[in-house]
Amino acid sequence: MMQRPHVLLSVAASLDGYIDDTSENRLMLSNDEDFDRVDAVRAGVDAILVGANTIRADNPRLMVRSEERRAKRVADGKPATPTKVTLTTTGDLDPEARFFTTGDNDKIVYTTDQAASDLTARLADGATVVSLGADVTPAALLNDLADRGIERLMVEGGGAIHTMFLTAGLVDELHLVYAPFFVGEQNAPRFVRPGTFPQDANHRMALAETRAIGDCVLLRYLPEN
Secondary structure, three states, X not given: OOOOOEEXXXXXXXXXXXXXXXXXXXXXXXXXXXXXXXXXHHHOOOEEEOOHHHHHHHOOOOOOOOHHHHHHHHHOXXXXXXXXXXXXXXXXXXXXXXXXXXXXXXXXXXXXXXXXXXXXXXXXXXOEEEEOOOOOOHHHHHHHHHHOOOOEXXXXXXXXXXXXXXXXXXXXXXXXXXXXXXXXXXXXXXXXXXXXXXXXXXXXXXXXXXXXXXXXXXXXXXXXX
C-alpha cells in the first residue's frame, strides 16, 4: 500500500463563514475567475470528494470543464475528469444525480456494512460501492483510495466533510476563498462544524499564499500536523 493521498481541501465562504444560505437555490460565492482556478486545481488531482449532503443539495457534476485541460489529462494517460468520490452512512443517494450520470470516469461510494447491500443494488453500474465497516472514517477511506492508485485528493465539502477531515488531521493543504459579503442566517451551513481541531491557537497553520481573485481573496494554508 502506498502512502495515503495528499489531501487538498477547497472551500469558498462568505465573510461570516457560511458556505450557503437557506434558500432553495445554490448560493454563488465565487466569481468566474475563481471558478476557473478551481477547474485548474481539479485538473491536477486524481480524485474529487464531496459528501452525500452536497450531492443531494447541489447536484454537482464535479467535472473538469476546460476542454484544453481535459485534453491534457487524456494526453497524459489519465481520464478526462478525476475519479468522483462520496461517502454516506445512510445510503440515501439518488442514482439519477449528476454525480453518477455525468462523465465516464470512475465513481466510488464509501459506506457502512449496514447500507452497502441496498446501495449496491440501487446504484447498479453507476458506481463502485465500498463498505468500510460499521463506520466511515477518513483514514480508512484514504487507505482504500491509496490502494486504488489515488495520489492527490481534492475535498470540496460540505461542512460535515470539512470537519471530518480537518479534525482527523488529514488535510495537507487548505484553499479558502472569501467572498465579499455576509450571509447572516443562523441556520445556514458553515465552513466547519464544532469540533476539536489540531490547528488551534497553539498550532497555527502556515500561510503559503494570498491572492486577489477579482472581488474575492484566496488564502492557501499548509496545516502543520
